[in-house]
Amino acid sequence: EVTDVTEVVTQVYDNFKMIHPEFVFILDDDVHQSVQAQIYRNHLEQILIILLDNAVKYSTTRKEVHLSYERDSRNVEIAVQDFGEGISQANRDRVFNRFYRVDKARSRTKGGNGLGLAIAKRLIEGYHGSITIESAVGHGSVFRISLPILSANEAQVLTHKKEQAQAENNEIPGI
Ligand code: ATP
Numbered sequence: 001e002v003t004d005v006t007e008v009v010t011q012v013y014d015n016f017k018m019i020h021p022e023f024v025f026i027l028d029d030d031v032h033q034s035v036q037a038q039i040y041r042n043h044l045e046q047i048l049i050i051l052l053d054n055a056v057k058y059s060t061t062r063k064e065v066h067l068s069y070e071r072d073s074r075n076v077e078i079a080v081q082d083f084g085e086g087i088s089q090a091n092r093d094r095v096f097n098r099f100y101r102v103d104k105a106r107s108r109t110k111g112g113n114g115l116g117l118a119i120a121k122r123l124i125e126g127y128h129g130s131i132t133i134e135s136a137v138g139h140g141s142v143f144r145i146s147l148p149i150l151s152a153n154e155a156q157v158l159t160h161k162k163e164q165a166q167a168e169n170n171e172i173p174g175i
Helices: 005-019 041-057 104-110 116-126 152-170
Strands: 002-004 024-029 036-038 064-071 075-082 130-136 140-148
Touching (some): 002 005, 002 152, 005 024, 036 152
Antiparallel strands (some): 064 075, 130 140
Protein backbone atom coordinates (compact mmCIF):
# COMPACT_ATOMS: atom_id res chain seq x y z
CA GLU A 1 0.00 0.00 0.00
CA VAL A 2 1.18 3.51 -0.83
CA THR A 3 0.83 5.89 2.10
CA ASP A 4 1.30 9.63 2.34
CA VAL A 5 3.78 9.87 5.23
CA THR A 6 3.34 13.63 5.69
CA GLU A 7 -0.39 13.21 6.11
CA VAL A 8 0.05 10.49 8.75
CA VAL A 9 2.71 12.42 10.69
CA THR A 10 0.52 15.52 10.83
CA GLN A 11 -2.58 13.58 11.76
CA VAL A 12 -0.99 11.58 14.60
CA TYR A 13 0.77 14.72 15.86
CA ASP A 14 -2.51 16.69 15.91
CA ASN A 15 -4.24 13.86 17.77
CA PHE A 16 -1.55 13.78 20.47
CA LYS A 17 -1.74 17.52 20.89
CA MET A 18 -5.45 17.24 21.46
CA ILE A 19 -5.25 14.26 23.82
CA HIS A 20 -2.46 15.75 26.00
CA PRO A 21 -3.22 19.43 26.49
CA GLU A 22 -0.83 19.50 29.48
CA PHE A 23 2.12 18.93 27.10
CA VAL A 24 3.95 21.36 24.88
CA PHE A 25 4.31 19.78 21.45
CA ILE A 26 6.63 21.21 18.83
CA LEU A 27 6.65 20.03 15.23
CA ASP A 28 9.71 20.84 13.21
CA ASP A 29 8.65 20.06 9.65
CA ASP A 30 11.39 20.38 7.05
CA VAL A 31 9.48 18.47 4.41
CA HIS A 32 6.52 20.76 3.56
CA GLN A 33 5.14 18.46 0.87
CA SER A 34 3.55 15.07 0.47
CA VAL A 35 5.92 12.10 0.57
CA GLN A 36 4.89 8.57 -0.40
CA ALA A 37 6.18 5.34 1.14
CA GLN A 38 5.25 1.72 0.69
CA ILE A 39 3.78 0.91 4.08
CA TYR A 40 0.32 0.22 5.47
CA ARG A 41 -1.06 3.43 6.83
CA ASN A 42 -2.11 1.81 10.11
CA HIS A 43 1.38 0.38 10.61
CA LEU A 44 2.97 3.81 10.28
CA GLU A 45 0.34 5.24 12.62
CA GLN A 46 1.05 2.49 15.13
CA ILE A 47 4.81 3.16 15.11
CA LEU A 48 4.32 6.88 15.69
CA ILE A 49 1.74 6.31 18.40
CA ILE A 50 4.10 3.97 20.29
CA LEU A 51 6.94 6.53 20.21
CA LEU A 52 4.78 9.51 21.13
CA ASP A 53 3.00 7.54 23.81
CA ASN A 54 6.34 6.59 25.41
CA ALA A 55 7.61 10.17 25.17
CA VAL A 56 4.57 11.33 27.12
CA LYS A 57 4.63 8.38 29.54
CA TYR A 58 8.31 8.71 30.48
CA SER A 59 8.43 12.50 30.78
CA THR A 60 8.49 13.40 34.42
CA THR A 61 9.04 17.09 35.08
CA ARG A 62 9.40 18.79 31.71
CA LYS A 63 6.25 18.05 29.77
CA GLU A 64 7.54 18.76 26.30
CA VAL A 65 7.80 16.62 23.17
CA HIS A 66 9.51 17.59 19.94
CA LEU A 67 8.76 15.91 16.66
CA SER A 68 11.06 16.51 13.75
CA TYR A 69 10.32 15.50 10.21
CA GLU A 70 12.95 15.51 7.47
CA ARG A 71 13.68 13.85 4.16
CA ASP A 72 16.48 13.33 1.70
CA SER A 73 16.26 11.80 -1.76
CA ARG A 74 15.79 8.26 -0.42
CA ASN A 75 14.35 8.33 3.12
CA VAL A 76 12.14 10.20 5.51
CA GLU A 77 13.34 10.58 9.05
CA ILE A 78 10.99 11.15 11.96
CA ALA A 79 12.47 11.90 15.38
CA VAL A 80 10.53 11.96 18.64
CA GLN A 81 12.37 13.76 21.44
CA ASP A 82 11.43 13.93 25.10
CA PHE A 83 13.09 15.56 28.11
CA GLY A 84 12.30 12.78 30.52
CA GLU A 85 14.34 10.30 32.49
CA GLY A 86 16.44 8.96 29.60
CA ILE A 87 17.70 5.40 29.01
CA SER A 88 21.12 4.15 30.12
CA GLN A 89 23.57 2.82 27.53
CA ALA A 90 23.12 -0.72 28.89
CA ASN A 91 19.37 -0.58 28.41
CA ARG A 92 19.30 0.99 24.98
CA ASP A 93 19.27 -2.32 23.11
CA ARG A 94 17.17 -4.18 25.64
CA VAL A 95 14.20 -1.84 25.41
CA PHE A 96 13.51 -3.35 21.98
CA ASN A 97 13.12 -6.81 23.49
CA ARG A 98 9.63 -8.06 24.11
CA PHE A 99 8.43 -7.62 27.71
CA TYR A 100 11.58 -5.72 28.72
CA ARG A 101 10.94 -2.74 30.98
CA VAL A 102 13.72 -0.69 32.56
CA ASP A 103 11.94 -0.32 35.87
CA LYS A 104 9.86 -3.40 36.52
CA ALA A 105 8.27 -2.02 39.67
CA ARG A 106 6.75 0.75 37.63
CA SER A 107 4.63 -1.66 35.65
CA ARG A 108 1.88 -1.21 38.23
CA THR A 109 1.73 2.56 38.09
CA LYS A 110 2.48 3.17 34.43
CA GLY A 111 0.73 0.25 32.83
CA GLY A 112 2.28 -1.29 29.75
CA ASN A 113 3.75 -4.68 29.01
CA GLY A 114 7.05 -3.78 27.42
CA LEU A 115 5.77 -4.64 23.96
CA GLY A 116 5.49 -1.25 22.29
CA LEU A 117 9.08 -0.80 21.11
CA ALA A 118 9.43 -4.45 20.09
CA ILE A 119 6.40 -4.00 17.84
CA ALA A 120 7.63 -0.66 16.48
CA LYS A 121 11.02 -2.17 15.60
CA ARG A 122 9.50 -5.21 13.89
CA LEU A 123 7.13 -3.06 11.89
CA ILE A 124 9.66 -0.49 10.68
CA GLU A 125 12.29 -3.12 9.82
CA GLY A 126 9.64 -5.04 7.90
CA TYR A 127 9.54 -2.05 5.54
CA HIS A 128 13.36 -1.83 5.27
CA GLY A 129 13.45 1.08 7.68
CA SER A 130 15.29 1.47 10.96
CA ILE A 131 14.87 2.76 14.50
CA THR A 132 17.62 4.18 16.73
CA ILE A 133 17.92 5.75 20.18
CA GLU A 134 20.03 8.62 21.43
CA SER A 135 19.64 9.26 25.10
CA ALA A 136 21.23 10.88 28.12
CA VAL A 137 20.12 9.70 31.53
CA GLY A 138 18.32 12.49 33.35
CA HIS A 139 18.03 14.61 30.21
CA GLY A 140 15.81 12.69 27.82
CA SER A 141 15.76 10.58 24.70
CA VAL A 142 15.41 10.81 20.95
CA PHE A 143 13.85 7.91 19.04
CA ARG A 144 14.54 8.24 15.33
CA ILE A 145 12.93 6.22 12.59
CA SER A 146 14.00 6.17 8.98
CA LEU A 147 11.83 4.84 6.15
CA PRO A 148 12.57 4.51 2.42
CA ILE A 149 10.36 6.70 0.24
CA LEU A 150 8.95 6.12 -3.22
CA SER A 151 9.67 8.34 -6.19
CA ALA A 152 6.57 9.91 -7.77
CA ASN A 153 6.83 7.33 -10.58
CA GLU A 154 7.11 4.33 -8.26
CA ALA A 155 4.15 5.57 -6.23
CA GLN A 156 2.06 5.98 -9.37
CA VAL A 157 2.88 2.49 -10.67
CA LEU A 158 2.04 0.86 -7.33
CA THR A 159 -1.21 2.79 -6.92
CA HIS A 160 -2.21 1.85 -10.46
CA LYS A 161 -1.46 -1.84 -9.82
CA LYS A 162 -3.56 -1.78 -6.68
CA GLU A 163 -6.49 -0.16 -8.48
CA GLN A 164 -6.27 -2.75 -11.24
CA ALA A 165 -6.25 -5.62 -8.77
CA GLN A 166 -9.27 -4.14 -7.01
CA ALA A 167 -11.14 -3.69 -10.28
CA GLU A 168 -10.46 -7.33 -11.18
CA ASN A 169 -11.71 -8.46 -7.80
CA ASN A 170 -14.94 -6.56 -8.34
CA GLU A 171 -15.68 -8.11 -11.69
CA ILE A 172 -18.65 -10.43 -11.68
CA PRO A 173 -17.56 -13.81 -13.08
CA GLY A 174 -19.25 -14.75 -16.30
CA ILE A 175 -20.29 -11.22 -17.25
P1 ATP B 1 3.78 -0.91 26.33
O1 ATP B 1 3.74 -2.36 26.06
O2 ATP B 1 2.47 -0.35 26.79
O3 ATP B 1 4.36 -0.08 25.20
P2 ATP B 1 6.15 -0.13 27.77
O4 ATP B 1 6.11 1.34 27.56
O5 ATP B 1 6.73 -0.61 29.05
O6 ATP B 1 4.73 -0.76 27.61
P3 ATP B 1 7.94 -0.29 25.47
O7 ATP B 1 7.29 0.81 24.72
O8 ATP B 1 8.41 -1.47 24.71
O9 ATP B 1 6.97 -0.84 26.61
O10 ATP B 1 9.18 0.29 26.27
C1 ATP B 1 10.05 -0.59 26.98
C2 ATP B 1 10.73 0.16 28.11
O11 ATP B 1 11.62 1.13 27.56
C3 ATP B 1 9.79 0.94 28.99
O12 ATP B 1 9.26 0.16 30.02
C4 ATP B 1 10.69 2.04 29.54
O13 ATP B 1 11.43 1.53 30.64
C5 ATP B 1 11.67 2.27 28.39
N1 ATP B 1 11.31 3.46 27.57
C6 ATP B 1 10.62 3.47 26.41
N2 ATP B 1 10.49 4.71 25.91
C7 ATP B 1 11.13 5.52 26.78
C8 ATP B 1 11.37 6.93 26.84
N3 ATP B 1 10.92 7.76 25.88
N4 ATP B 1 12.08 7.41 27.90
C9 ATP B 1 12.55 6.59 28.86
N5 ATP B 1 12.35 5.26 28.87
C10 ATP B 1 11.67 4.71 27.85
